[in-house]
Amino acid sequence: MNIAEAILKYLKETGVDCIFGIPAGIIGPIYDALIDVDMKPIITKNEAGAAYMAARYASTSGKLAVCAGAGAVGVANMMNGIADAMRAKAPLLVITGYVNRWQIGKGAIQEMDAQHIVRPITKYSNTVMNEAEVMAELDKAVRIALTPPFGPVHISVPIDVQRMEAPPSLPAAPDPALLQRIPFDPAELDRAAALLNEAEHGLIMVGRGGRAAAEEIMRLSERLQWPIITTPSAKGIIPADFPLNLGNYGFSSTDAAFEYVNASPASCLLILGTSLGEASTCNFNEALVAGRKVIHIDRDGKEPGKVFKTDAAVVADLQDAVPYLLRQAQPAPGAFKKPLPLNEPYELNHTGLSLRLFLEKLSKVMPRDTRYVCDIGEFTNFVLKYLEVPAGGDFEINLNYGAMGSAMAGGPGLYLADSSRPVAVIAGDGSFFMNGSEVLTAKEYKLPITYIIINNAMLSYVERGQKFLYNRTMPDYKQERISIADMMRTAGIRTMSVDRLEDMDEIPGFVREMAGPCLIEVNTDGSEPAPILDRLKALKK
Numbered sequence: 001m002n003i004a005e006a007i008l009k010y011l012k013e014t015g016v017d018c019i020f021g022i023p024a025g026i027i028g029p030i031y032d033a034l035i036d037v038d039m040k041p042i043i044t045k046n047e048a049g050a051a052y053m054a055a056r057y058a059s060t061s062g063k064l065a066v067c068a069g070a071g072a073v074g075v076a077n078m079m080n081g082i083a084d085a086m087r088a089k090a091p092l093l094v095i096t097g098y099v100n101r102w103q104i105g106k107g108a109i110q111e112m113d114a115q116h117i118v119r120p121i122t123k124y125s126n127t128v129m130n131e132a133e134v135m136a137e138l139d140k141a142v143r144i145a146l147t148p149p150f151g152p153v154h155i156s157v158p159i160d161v162q163r164m165e166a167p168p169s170l171p172a173a174p175d176p177a178l179l180q181r182i183p184f185d186p187a188e189l190d191r192a193a194a195l196l197n198e199a200e201h202g203l204i205m206v207g208r209g210g211r212a213a214a215e216e217i218m219r220l221s222e223r224l225q226w227p228i229i230t231t232p233s234a235k236g237i238i239p240a241d242f243p244l245n246l247g248n249y250g251f252s253s254t255d256a257a258f259e260y261v262n263a264s265p266a267s268c269l270l271i272l273g274t275s276l277g278e279a280s281t282c283n284f285n286e287a288l289v290a291g292r293k294v295i296h297i298d299r300d301g302k303e304p305g306k307v308f309k310t311d312a313a314v315v316a317d318l319q320d321a322v323p324y325l326l327r328q329a330q331p332a333p334g335a336f337k338k339p340l341p342l343n344e345p346y347e348l349n350h351t352g353l354s355l356r357l358f359l360e361k362l363s364k365v366m367p368r369d370t371r372y373v374c375d376i377g378e379f380t381n382f383v384l385k386y387l388e389v390p391a392g393g394d395f396e397i398n399l400n401y402g403a404m405g406s407a408m409a410g411g412p413g414l415y416l417a418d419s420s421r422p423v424a425v426i427a428g429d430g431s432f433f434m435n436g437s438e439v440l441t442a443k444e445y446k447l448p449i450t451y452i453i454i455n456n457a458m459l460s461y462v463e464r465g466q467k468f469l470y471n472r473t474m475p476d477y478k479q480e481r482i483s484i485a486d487m488m489r490t491a492g493i494r495t496m497s498v499d500r501l502e503d504m505d506e507i508p509g510f511v512r513e514m515a516g517p518c519l520i521e522v523n524t525d526g527s528e529p530a531p532i533l534d535r536l537k538a539l540k541k
């Protein structure tokens with residue numbers, strides 16, 4: 001067995017079931033060895049797509065995702081996806097090939113120092129020159145990726161090393177469940193419980209870390225009668241119709257969430273599983289915590305206290321911490337009354353199709369258990385505020401990194417990690433033109449993903465943003481309208497167009513029994529004012 005084969009054998013034993021990437025000469029032995037193992041190669045159209053797919057695969061499942069490509073040209077294309085995985089705390093292993101050891105320094109084709117280029121956006125990055133050390137280095141990198149806080153790791157292996165005979169004994173594959181256990185301090189949790197019981201009114205803020213303990217969080221919310229607000233990354237964790245869910249807070253808050261944070265008697269804030277990034281805090285606005293006792297529980301010890309001062313900081317897994325609090329929490333005497341609807345009524349203040357009304361209707365025409373993956377653009381503000389994700393569904397976005405095109409390419413990653421529920425990508429025309437070629441990867445592998453493309457024929461976020469910030473814009477942000485549905489139809493993708501809300505009634509039939517991806521083009525004229533002021537005001541600060 002050569003080293004390339006040994007690497008794949010080890011990964012297979014670790015539970016890896018697919019590898020994302022594009023082959024190249026210097027990673028050839030690994031792609032050759034892939035033919036003989038039971039692991040699905042996902043050959044994307046661009047390594048950027050491979051890295052985003054792997055990032056979404058890992059960020060939604062917590063499973064190790066693997067991306068393999070050329071050390072120079074391949075890893076340069078992967079950069080955005082690796083950085084995305086870093087901000088999403090997603091366990092991603094990047095394996096790149098390097099030139100032969102004897103060629104180093106001579107100017108070989110595709111010679112580039114990938115190790116140091118990706119170092120700041122990984123938890124670990126190394127080039128393994130000594131064949132005796134490859135497997136131990138691989139094992140070390142994988143364990144680092146799978147130890148909370150998860151993150152991307154990289155190893156680079158010269159092509160001649162990949163071809164050499166592997167040592168007879170290989171490291172034992174890690175047990176991810178064991179690596180993920182976090183011991184917690186019950187005394188800190190007791191302090192947190194005391195603070196909960198002292199406060200008459202309170203508020204629970206749930207971040208993406210809450211995904212693992214959603215049921216228990218809802219039981220705690222019911223026991224205390226404290227409403228829940230969710231960060232953009234946690235959208236979909238608590239069903240929209242849960243009687244204590246006030247919806248999204250931070251970037252494009254619902255009106256109800258904003259109101260409760262800014263004008264409620266809540267004297268205690270329980271923060272669960274969020275890094276409190278700019279997008280979750282209205283640009284680190286103290287309004288969230290002002291005059292309140294603050295409890296922050298996260299499994300990443302760097303988070304509690306990083307942004308806001310805490311009265312109790314607990315480093316623990318929410319699956320342990322929330323049931324513990326639930327056992328100690330006193331039931332509330334009164335009942336919280338959720339204000340409905342969560343947002344001010346719609347007013348016609350634009351021409352063309354309303355994106356708000358489209359999104360308010362979307363979850364009623366899509367399968368209830370759809371997992372939405374949202375890209376980055378002005379439409380994102382509408383999605384966060386107005387899309388309601390019902391019980392059984394889910395939502396995924398990486399707003400902390402905020403890369404356009406991340407969901408266009410990332411959608412297949414979600415489906416490959418868990419094919420039990422449908423996946424729908426929501427993206428703009430700009431995001432489509434950036435990474436839309438990965439729709440064809442979904443076609444190649446017959447992945448039944450619904451791409452919902454909001455086509456306003458412009459980069460609306462920059463068009464509106466530049467106008468707001470600098471009082472002028474340039475015509476180049478607007479583009480001649482191109483029918484994305486026509487383009488994709490030529491490539492053999494099933495498409496439909498939505499020009500009026502009534503067209504949406506065809507969606508249930510259109511997305512039934514899919515044998516591959518389909519695309520719904522939503523044509524708007526971009527004139528509807530978006531709830532975008534938070535982000536723009538933050539840029540002005």
Ligand SMILES: Cc1ncc(C[n+]2csc(CCOP(=O)(O)OP(=O)(O)O)c2C)c(N)n1
Nearest residue numbers: 377378379403404428429430431459460461
């Ligand atoms: C990779 C990347 N480049 C640039 C940006 C800055 N940016 C944010 S949104 C946006 C425009 C997005 O256009 P589109 O997808 O059409 O959505 P719209 O804003 O029109 O709703 C740009 C350029 C970014 N976030 N990511």
Ligand SMILES: [Mg+2]
Nearest residue numbers: 428429458460
């Ligand atoms: Mg656009």
